[in-house]
Amino acid sequence: MADESQKWVLMVTAQTPTNIAVIKYWGKRDENLILAINDSISVTLDPAHLCTTTTVAVSPAFNQDRMWLNGKEISLSGGRYQNCLREIRARANDVEDKKKGVKIAKKDWENLHVHVASYNNFPTAAGLASSAAGFACLVYSLAKLMNVQEDNGRLSAIARQGSGSACRSLYGGFVKWVMGKEENGSDSIAVPLVDEKHWDELVIIIAVVCSRQKETSSTSGMRETVETSALIEHRAKEVVPKRIIQMEEAIQKRDFATFTHLTCADSNQFHAVCLDTSPPIFYMNDTSHRIISCVEKWNRSEGTPQVAYTFDAGPNAVLIARNRTYAALLLQRLLFHFPPNSETDLNSYVIGDKSLMEDIGIQDIKDIEALPPPPEIKDKVPAQKYKGEISYFICTRPGRGPVLISDDSQALLHPNTGLPK
Amino acid sequence: MADESQKWVLMVTAQTPTNIAVIKYWGKRDENLILAINDSISVTLDPAHLCTTTTVAVSPAFNQDRMWLNGKEISLSGGRYQNCLREIRARANDVEDKKKGVKIAKKDWENLHVHVASYNNFPTAAGLASSAAGFACLVYSLAKLMNVQEDNGRLSAIARQGSGSACRSLYGGFVKWVMGKEENGSDSIAVPLVDEKHWDELVIIIAVVCSRQKETSSTSGMRETVETSALIEHRAKEVVPKRIIQMEEAIQKRDFATFTHLTCADSNQFHAVCLDTSPPIFYMNDTSHRIISCVEKWNRSEGTPQVAYTFDAGPNAVLIARNRTYAALLLQRLLFHFPPNSETDLNSYVIGDKSLMEDIGIQDIKDIEALPPPPEIKDKVPAQKYKGEISYFICTRPGRGPVLISDDSQALLHPNTGLPK
Numbered sequence: 060m061a062d063e064s065q066k067w068v069l070m071v072t073a074q075t076p077t078n079i080a081v082i083k084y085w086g087k088r089d090e091n092l093i094l095a096i097n098d099s100i101s102v103t104l105d106p107a108h109l110c111t112t113t114t115v116a117v118s119p120a121f122n123q124d125r126m127w128l129n130g131k132e133i134s135l136s137g138g139r140y141q142n143c144l145r146e147i148r149a150r151a152n153d154v155e156d157k158k159k160g161v162k163i164a165k166k167d168w169e170n171l172h173v174h175v176a177s178y179n180n181f182p183t184a185a186g187l188a189s190s191a192a193g194f195a196c197l198v199y200s201l202a203k204l205m206n207v208q209e210d211n212g213r214l215s216a217i218a219r220q221g222s223g224s225a226c227r228s229l230y231g232g233f234v235k236w237v238m239g240k241e242e243n244g245s246d247s248i249a250v251p252l253v254d255e256k257h258w259d260e261l262v263i264i265i266a267v268v269c270s271r272q273k274e275t276s277s278t279s280g281m282r283e284t285v286e287t288s289a290l291i292e293h294r295a296k297e298v299v300p301k302r303i304i305q306m307e308e309a310i311q312k313r314d315f316a317t318f319t320h321l322t323c324a325d326s327n328q329f330h331a332v333c334l335d336t337s338p339p340i341f342y343m344n345d346t347s348h349r350i351i352s353c354v355e356k357w358n359r360s361e362g363t364p365q366v367a368y369t370f371d372a373g374p375n376a377v378l379i380a381r382n383r384t385y386a387a388l389l390l391q392r393l394l395f396h397f398p399p400n401s402e403t404d405l406n407s408y409v410i411g412d413k414s415l416m417e418d419i420g421i422q423d424i425k426d427i428e429a430l431p432p433p434p435e436i437k438d439k440v441p442a443q444k445y446k447g448e449i450s451y452f453i454c455t456r457p458g459r460g461p462v463l464i465s466d467d468s469q470a471l472l473h474p475n476t477g478l479p480k
Numbered sequence: 481m482a483d484e485s486q487k488w489v490l491m492v493t494a495q496t497p498t499n500i501a502v503i504k505y506w507g508k509r510d511e512n513l514i515l516a517i518n519d520s521i522s523v524t525l526d527p528a529h530l531c532t533t534t535t536v537a538v539s540p541a542f543n544q545d546r547m548w549l550n551g552k553e554i555s556l557s558g559g560r561y562q563n564c565l566r567e568i569r570a571r572a573n574d575v576e577d578k579k580k581g582v583k584i585a586k587k588d589w590e591n592l593h594v595h596v597a598s599y600n601n602f603p604t605a606a607g608l609a610s611s612a613a614g615f616a617c618l619v620y621s622l623a624k625l626m627n628v629q630e631d632n633g634r635l636s637a638i639a640r641q642g643s644g645s646a647c648r649s650l651y652g653g654f655v656k657w658v659m660g661k662e663e664n665g666s667d668s669i670a671v672p673l674v675d676e677k678h679w680d681e682l683v684i685i686i687a688v689v690c691s692r693q694k695e696t697s698s699t700s701g702m703r704e705t706v707e708t709s710a711l712i713e714h715r716a717k718e719v720v721p722k723r724i725i726q727m728e729e730a731i732q733k734r735d736f737a738t739f740t741h742l743t744c745a746d747s748n749q750f751h752a753v754c755l756d757t758s759p760p761i762f763y764m765n766d767t768s769h770r771i772i773s774c775v776e777k778w779n780r781s782e783g784t785p786q787v788a789y790t791f792d793a794g795p796n797a798v799l800i801a802r803n804r805t806y807a808a809l810l811l812q813r814l815l816f817h818f819p820p821n822s823e824t825d826l827n828s829y830v831i832g833d834k835s836l837m838e839d840i841g842i843q844d845i846k847d848i849e850a851l852p853p854p855p856e857i858k859d860k861v862p863a864q865k866y867k868g869e870i871s872y873f874i875c876t877r878p879g880r881g882p883v884l885i886s887d888d889s890q891a892l893l894h895p896n897t898g899l900p901k
Contacts, residue, residue, distance in 0.1 A: 271864075289715075289745075290719070293711060294711065298710045323759075324710075324756075324758055327760045328756050330755055331711065331752040331755040334748050334749075334751055335745075336748075337744070338744075338772075338776040339772060341769045344766050345765050348762045348765075355759040355760075359759075443692075
């Protein structure tokens, strides 16, 4: 150990994407290890629009493990953080930084404390799986700092112990979380199916829905479903295994019709088992239902599906368009039905990849007001508008897995003090 | 046949209740005969507040079968009406009315036409199973007119061919519709479990929810569920049979806790399989969810359940309170959360058995505004109010089965012309 100086700080900064499941994870067979009752498949979202950046630092000057999330210190005493820290420390190796003249021997790690600073480039409260990106980034960056040699698959099994869906954020593109069979969870890991270039036509629009409702946390929600739903076991054992096989094939073949059918059906079935829980859990609200109706009606009128929808444990819609052309048509529909409140700045109403707005020629709120109703609306009643029901839209696409950030200026901790900048 | 005079009209008037399922019917194994994929159990609602009155008439002067619903002539050409008329005619017997000097021989019925006038004492569009009471009343009154000897069980198998749930309206109290095994549906009949006096403490409040949503008809909805849901078969074959046994026992024992658990769980599961349908079917809306949350929270705070909820193919809540005391407390909660719009007349906002309003001392809208929040609401956020989300409440109770109305002044057809009064 570098006894000669207490002043050095070693740091690593990494960026990890979030992901959205297209075959859902809902229900654990082991609460502590976080082992799922079925496989799941997700698409990783472009970290340019949704990601966590984490800096981890080690220094002999630190006297305890500490963490800051979005600038605010949070407790690391929770079992999930402790599990991740313990598992990574157990795999730490010798580290040498010649420039700083620092050597850390494998055995020293258990006596060294770390500082962690984490930042999401999207609102934590928006219900966009920030814990997935967060735990993946924590584990990935700690592993790099401690020279852990395990590949991302093995790291995914550690991130899984922080948050189940976090394991799928260790890879880009489409990712399968294999539930595994072992009691210790060693085979419950993420497996990359195809990278983000395989199906790069897809465009994703997230509708962040305004909601006053206090939502059931997914941890307690899935526990209650497993304990009380009369349908969850049938879903996990009979329905999902077939869908996993079909979904893998659809992704390999870029078969958008099958992909859409499975994605929508599985999202709906996940919400169905939530409703079958006692007391029932409602994550979708009337706005979510309206988005589904809009997409279903449009897909039907097109003859072949152009947009898939999926909803996690909240009312927000994640909409996956076949390609950029249909994404533009989708955004037109969404803006027609869900115009912003008049006081909303358009620049903060559609965020992420704003180039789609150029494609549809929308520059200000008046352009939204001038949008014609979608042609598939043939009801006698005029097309409905629901002003103010959406907080904002995020335009994005499938993206890459975790990366190291070598540019020290992007680190979230101060290189000398190891405290937040 | 009474050839000597073409002027006579023979009439029968009957009144039939509606019913609400506590173990749901959803899905047919035969679309034409209307045979269900599982047994169901319902409670018959007091006809004083929700019923259909039907007058049927026969006369040699009628040259076709005709029907008027709520004063408006409707077509009888649909298969469902034709099935009921054919089955009843096939069972007609000799009829003699000595006072009028009329004799109709069994064989004459196939050459005689009928007039039918039907009236619901509640809004048809409110989604309150008006077709159940309607077809039950049609079959029951025709059977009396034509001197059909079959008991109500056999008549229920005919009413079933008009509307599945109609078979359960042939009895009062709690009723089971046995799905049966025969291909011709002869054993798919209603069976009375207990009459309305068995559990006469129960009080029922129906919240008719405002909704602009166009709803999927239950006929097409259940067809789509059977065709596309991956969960419906498991529900019908594995879940419901056990619940039927438990529910019968709970009703026999007046075990309100078990009754509530089963009623709520089965309503939620019915809506879960609707959501698992492709495209998904949403019958409940945010208002329905709010009512459920209110009841669940209250039941939890009471330790033992005091109110059960169930929702049919629409957003309206049917709330079953353990007794009058809890019904009054329930109505207070409902009025607190869902006050009427200021222009609403209180007299039309709470209808049916208005005595509950006296119990809680509410005489005008100001009394509603003065209601304190329910004590179980301990959130830091103030208790939410949703003015105008409910159209009106109906206070009622379990009720009796069909009855004949001997008072001619209540007939809906003119005794001389056989046309609507």
